[in-house]
Amino acid sequence: MGPRIGPVGEEPQMPDKDTKAMKGTDDTPGGKASPDAQDLQPSVFHSIKFFVLCHSLLQLSQLMISGYLKSSISTVEKRFGLSSQTSGLLAAFNEVGNTILIVFVSYFGSRVHRPRLIGCGAILVVLAGLLMTFPHFISEPYRYDRTSSGDMSQDFKASLCLPTTLVPAPAASNSSCSSHTEVKHLTVVGIMFMAQTLLGVGAVPIQPFGISYIDDFAHSNNSPLYLGILFAVTLMGPGLAFGLGSVMLRLYVDIDRMPEGGISLTPKDPRWVGAWWLGFLVSAGAVALAAIPYFFFPKEMPTEKHELRFRRRVLAVASKDEDSPSEQSPGEPPEKQVLGQIAPDLTVIQFIKVFPRVLLRTLRHPIFLLVVLSQVCLSCAVAGMATFLSKFLERQFSITASYANMFIGCLSIPTAIMGIAMGGILVKCLHLSPLRCSALCLLGTLFCLLFKLPLFFMGCPTHQIAGITPQSDSQPGLELFPGCMEPCSCPSDDFNPVCDPSTHVEYLTPCHAGCTNQVAQAALNKSQVFYTNCSCVTGGGPVQAGSCDSTCSHLVLPFILLMSLGGVMASLTHTPSFMLILRGVKKEDKALAVGIQFMLLRVLAWMPSPVIHGSAIDTTCVHWAWSCGRRAVCRYYDNDLLRNRFIGLQFFFSMGSLACFALIWAILRQQDKEERTKVASSGLQQQLLESRPEKKPEESRV
Structure with a gap:
């Protein structure tokens, strides 16, 4: 079996450790016990109830910032041209740092200053939230059309069917695919992956140390109640994350740097990108506020009043038997007893030796x-x-x-x-x-x-998209490059969908519908845009800007x-x-x-x-x-x-x-x-x- 793991003689030292934890605030410098812990008038940071309140708010905020990415995952995909596989990997990276370090939390146990370590973990969570917003500030303003950022008056004209002589040279779009652009894209994605990893690392000490701290210093009858309150409040975090996402995604992504003429998009437009980054700032601020009290909590606080009286009697009995050998079960070897209290009294090497053995025994x-x-x-x-x-x-x-x-x-x-x-x-x-x-x-x-x-069986069929989805009937002008749009020279990378309300067919751009003009009409305090003179549409149009409405x-x-x-x-x-x-x-x-x-x-x-x-x-x-020769975001799904x-x-x-x-x-x-x-x-x-x-x-x- 090899050498014994941990000396057996460490068992009698456990009452000393408990005695110090209990007498820390009850004993006077002279060694005499104070009449009662309540007479010392401890501060609010010596109250386990206040710790439960603070920890509930911290875990609520931490789960809110962890779940916020999931509420804005499709928006992040649109903004930075990510596939669902990449965005899923990004969401999973939250667990990478957490998984690597979570096992060692059981080793540290109560050796460290748990409240202070929880506060340090919360600071890492705040830094991760701020780092997640960094791609927004280093990226150029979001462009939902092919015009330059300074020429917003050409918003709708950019997608019209224009003669070949008036269409800008394709080199203009290819010039954006420079090595600098690709490096910038990789940098942005790398920053988000780094932020998610840091978020997982910061979350490691928060829940385990908080639960053990409450269980150590709460009354035995109150501990389940406190933990129940903690879990109930914590579970509200993901719900608040999706609620926050619902509010923030109604705002335009570049709300901090809006163009002078404003934008012509609405949240219903498939090109709309909401202010995904703003929710991370709000969540990080909430975590920062909730982390402040943890740097004022003591390493060990007096347990609750009724528990103190009971523990004093136990310690009085234990002090009489302090010099006697530790009590052991006659049938259990010392090695097995060390496995029972696996973390507190083992060195790192002993912990690493013991862990695989217990893991295999448990998995069997x-x-x-x-x-x-x-x-x-x-x-x-x-x-x-x-x-x-x-x-x-x-x-x-x-x-x-x-x-x-x-x-x-x-x-x-x-x-x-x-x-x-x-x-x-x-x-x-x-x-x-x-x-x-x-x-x-x-x-x-x-x-x-x-x-x-x-x-x-509950869902909507795919829109009929000209040139993309197979059609049930052979309507003219629905093939990929019909003859009606030959003189238009439509760019393949443009995306400004329009809908033919009569046939419920959707086109990638007004150019793909052969439209040569656009008209804006005011209706219900909103400006609705229509495109006319569309050669690929039966009757010549008009077609409405935006995707077709769902029928279900x-x-x-x-x-x-x-x-x-x-x-x-x-x-x-x-x-x-x-x-x-x-x-x-x-x-x-x-x-x-x-x-x-x-x-x-x-x-x-x-x-x-x-x-x-x-x-x-x-x-x-x-x-x-497609962006620079690679697949970016998906426009349409089956x-x-x-x-x-x-x-x-x-x-x-x-x-x-x-x-x-x-x-x-x-x-x-x-x-x-x-x-x-x-x-x-x-x-x-x-x-x-x-x-x-x-x-x-x-x-x-x-």
């Missing part, structure tokens, strides 16, 4: 492994949904990014929180055994699948309701599955088992899932924008294929979770049968033993 437990696999499947579905649901709703139902975020923030996330709360209430009130916990998880996952099944946008609300109900059922399994882990592993491995669980969820679910969903979305693209693949991934991961919970239920049911058989056989043996004593006295006399 069938219930633990199956529960983690089921949670990995559910987390894959949740991670993909959280990252790309907003974009999916935009593309599928032709709604704005602001509107999609409002639906998610107001319906999907609150119902998921309600599902988690319902699961905890059922486990507590019904006193569910592990077998019944697995049955509850099985039913929750099954109903989640049933609610998601109709989503395959009314389905977005039923879609979100069914999705939210499925989320409630999936969230219902959160608490019961945790109880299966806590009741399934050995007592000395519980703390580390939870840490291993979170590590595996990050590595197997939260990191790869956004990339998998983004790659699946990219495969449904039917028209890409809506039916997008819906089948996106919902199909959700269905696939939910099926995997259902299969794992079914195996868990079968194993626990078999174990329950074996235990009942043992109890019945032991009962029969006891009855036989009880029936013999009548004969024994006679035999003994003989």
Whole structure:
């Protein structure tokens, strides 16, 4: 087995450590105990209730800044020409730094000044939020047309069908594809990846150290209440992130440097880009304010009043036996006891030696492994949904990014929180055994699948786009380069969609529709633009600026309701599955088992899932924008294929979770049968033993 890990003689020193923690504020310099901790009039920073309030606000702000990118993912793609696979990788990079460092949090434990380290982590989160806004300030103003930034009067004329002699030379567009432009693009993308990594690193100490600090210095009866309040407030963070995204994306991206003549776009225009960067500034400011109190909290604070009285009695008894050898279980070797309190008293080398052994021992437990696999499947579905649901709703139902975020923030996330709360209430009130916990998880996952099944049939068909989507009837002028637009010399990289209201056909630009003139009409305090003299449109036009309206946008609300109900059922399994882990592993491995669980969820679910969903979305693209010879953002998707693949991934991961919970239920049911058989056989043996004593006295006399 090798040398013993950690001296056994360290056990008796634990009461000393507790004594110092308890006597730090209660003992006078002379060594006499003060009458009561309340008489010292401690500051507000010595109150665990104030720490719970501060930590709730900090975790709320930290999750708000972490979730804000997901609310503006499609806008970031449009602004910087990113594919969904790249944006999914960007969202996953939040977990990279977190996963690398989270294991060592269990090693540091209470050795460090936890409040101060939480404050330092919050500062890193603030710096990451500010770094995310940096690409906006180093980039040129957003150009949604082919005109120069100083010639805004040519906004609509740039996309008109003009004679070849009046069209600018194609070298003008190619000149933008210089090496400097490509380097600038890579720099911007690199900065965002760096910011996401830094965001994950800064979040490492916040939750674990905060929870352990509350549990150490709160009254044993109040600790669950404080943690429940903490989790309830924290879960509001993602909802506020999507609500913030809904507000910010209504503002134009260059609101800080608007051109003199203003802009002619509206949020409904497919070229619209909202102020994605402004939400990071607001979230970073909230985190900075919430981080200030942590530099004033002490390393150790007095526990709550009722707990102090109880602990004093315990310490008085412990001080009498201080010189006696440490109490050990006769059947357990010292090495196993060190594994039980794995982090506090080991050096880094000892911790690294012990960790793989406990990891392998924990992973060999069938219930633990199956529960983690089921949670990995559910987390894959949740991670993909959280990252790309907003974009999916935009593309599928032709709604704005602001509107999609409002639906998610107001319906999907609150119902998921309600599902988690319902699961905890059922486990507590019904006193569910592990077998019944697995049955509850099985039913929750099954109903989640049933609610998601109709989503395959709720969506909008793809717009008829001239030259891109196949047409059901052979209308003239719908091929890629029809003869009607030959004299126009339309640029291939331009994007200014127009819609023919009579046929509901969409064209990439007015030039592709053969339009030679544009007219602005005022209606309902808005200026609506029409293009006329369109040679590729039946009757010559007019066509309306912007994409065609969706014919089934009314389905977005039923879609979100069914999705939210499925989320409630999936969230219902959160608490019961945790109880299966806590009741399934050995007592000395519980703390580390939870840490291993979170590590595996990050590595197997939260990191790869956004990339998998983004790659699946990219495969449904039917028209890409190109920039400097590389694929940039997707202009149009095949809506039916997008819906089948996106919902199909959700269905696939939910099926995997259902299969794992079914195996868990079968194993626990078999174990329950074996235990009942043992109890019945032991009962029969006891009855036989009880029936013999009548004969024994006679035999003994003989």
